[in-house]
Structure formats: structure tokens, C-alpha cells
Amino acid sequence: MNHRDIVLGRVRRALTDVPRTERPDAPEPDAPGVPRGYLRVHGERTAGETARLLAEHLADYRARVHHSTRRELPATIAALLAERGSRTVVSPDGVPDAWLPRGVRRMPDSAELTARDLDGADSVVTGCAVAIAETGTLVLDASGDQGRRRITLVPDHHICVVRVPEQVVGSVPQALERLDARRPQTWISGPSATSDIELDRVEGVHGPRALDVVLVTEDQEPGNRDTSGV
Known part of the structure; x- marks a missing residue:
């Protein structure tokens, strides 16, 4: 036994x-x-206020937050990869080819990838299942644009794309209502970090050392872009 x-x-x-x-x-x-009988969400917020709260809490956890429209997203991702000099990027099949710039080698998510293969990748690009404003948390559930859990744990740099407002909720109870408990889930609150007994912070121990979160809104007509949501 x-x-x-x-x-x-x-x-x-x-x-x-x-x-x-x-x-x-x-x-x-x-x-x-x-x-x-508990509160499902603390206070009343508009969709824009919820998105701003998410951005604030992500920043508190030392994630870098970026704002983009759908049309601008490929250029935003290209700039983030170029900033780190990333040439090899892991991305699941559900991530559109248009998201990744030319000249970057795409490493598809597959069962054959070893920890050594993933450690050799410069960055990983994924979507997410839901983002929680009150806790600054991203939840991945291994859907098509998120891939296996390990691809977001081994590479040192993670770019996570969040659709605003549809993937952003205010609280953990609201997030749980959207998630399927039968799927593997990864809850991410900032870059991986831990502290020793003397409170010396060490990053990159249990996952990526750097986390870039791109909050993506719908495209607006030229001259009429609405930025109130983020």
C-alpha cells in the first residue's frame, strides 16, 4: 500500500x-x-476600474504591465522579445503565428520537450484563462493558447496576454466560477520569487524570473481610442 x-x-x-x-x-x-454567505467581490467597480486594479496589483508583484490593442499586439510582443534579445520562444499551438515576429524561432509545445530544451528557450508566450484584479493573479488552465504547465515554469521570461475586459474578474470566487476544476491550473502572482530566513529576495527559483503582462483591448477607430478601461 x-x-x-x-x-x-x-x-x-x-x-x-x-x-x-x-x-x-x-x-x-x-x-x-x-x-x-461571504462577499463574492469587495466593493463595486466598473470594468475599467477592475482592469486598473489588476494592473496595479500586478505591478506590486513586480510584473511589468503593458497596454495594447489587438492590432498593436504583435508589435508589442516583438518589442518585449527584442528588449531581452530573445531568439527562441516557446508557444503553444493556440498562440497565433501573427503574435510572434519574424526572425524568432518558435518552439512548439509538445510532450517531447525536455527540461533541458525548455531551459534553452529565451522566452515563452501564452494567453491566459482568467485574471483576478483583487489579487493580481493570472490563472492558466492548459487550454490551447496556454499549453502544458511546465512551459511557463522553466523558461526565464514569460509574456502573458490578457484580453480586457472579457478575461478580467474582480475576485477569486468570480474566477473559480469560470474555471474547470478538472483541468490543471497554474496560478501566477508576479515573477517567481522566494525569500530566505533573513528575507533576502531571490527571483527565478520556482518559475520565470521576469513576467510581462500585456493587457489587450479591442481596436478603436483612429482618433477615437478609448483608454478609460486600462
Whole structure:
């Protein structure tokens, strides 16, 4: 018997006196409602205010925040890659080719990629599933434009594209409502960092040392660009 069997056995024994209709795996119509008396979001905000709060909290975590329209996005990504001298970029299949500039070698996300392969990549470019304003958190769920979890953990530089306002929510409860618990999730609050007992900050230990977040809004007619949302 391994540790997994021991833990699952304890869970089963703890559920022996719970009515079948109240167990976590009960059919939805028979499952009792879970009391949710807590606040779903702290305060009322417009979509623009929520996006600004996200940007503020991302910056607090030392992520670099950039604003772009859909039309400007390829140029924005190209500038960020050029700034770091990135020549090899990991990106999942769901990331459009138009996002990446010419001259950059694209390394597709695949099961064959090793940790050594990923460590040799200069940057990784992905989308996201949802972004949480109150916590400054990006959530990736391995969808087509996000790829496997490891591609955003090994390379030293991550560019994450967030569509505003549709992918931005105010709070964690609102984010959970959008996520599928059956999918693998990576929750990112700024570049990877840790501190030792003397509070010396070290970056890049558990993931990318640098995080660039591009908040993308819809294109506006020339001369009528609305920047109030971000």
C-alpha cells in the first residue's frame, strides 16, 4: 500500500456516515447547496476600474504591465522579445503565428520537450484563462493558447496576454466560477520569487524570473481610442 492509497482510504472512512446524496460525487440535482454567505467581490467597480486594479496589483508583484490593442499586439510582443534579445520562444499551438515576429524561432509545445530544451528557450508566450484584479493573479488552465504547465515554469521570461475586459474578474470566487476544476491550473502572482530566513529576495527559483503582462483591448477607430478601461 502506498501513501496515495492510505490517504484515499482515510477519506473513504471519513465519508462512511455521510448520506449518499450529500457526498461530493452525488448527482448535482441531489447535492445539497453549499452556503456562500461571504462577499463574492469587495466593493463595486466598473470594468475599467477592475482592469486598473489588476494592473496595479500586478505591478506590486513586480510584473511589468503593458497596454495594447489587438492590432498593436504583435508589435508589442516583438518589442518585449527584442528588449531581452530573445531568439527562441516557446508557444503553444493556440498562440497565433501573427503574435510572434519574424526572425524568432518558435518552439512548439509538445510532450517531447525536455527540461533541458525548455531551459534553452529565451522566452515563452501564452494567453491566459482568467485574471483576478483583487489579487493580481493570472490563472492558466492548459487550454490551447496556454499549453502544458511546465512551459511557463522553466523558461526565464514569460509574456502573458490578457484580453480586457472579457478575461478580467474582480475576485477569486468570480474566477473559480469560470474555471474547470478538472483541468490543471497554474496560478501566477508576479515573477517567481522566494525569500530566505533573513528575507533576502531571490527571483527565478520556482518559475520565470521576469513576467510581462500585456493587457489587450479591442481596436478603436483612429482618433477615437478609448483608454478609460486600462
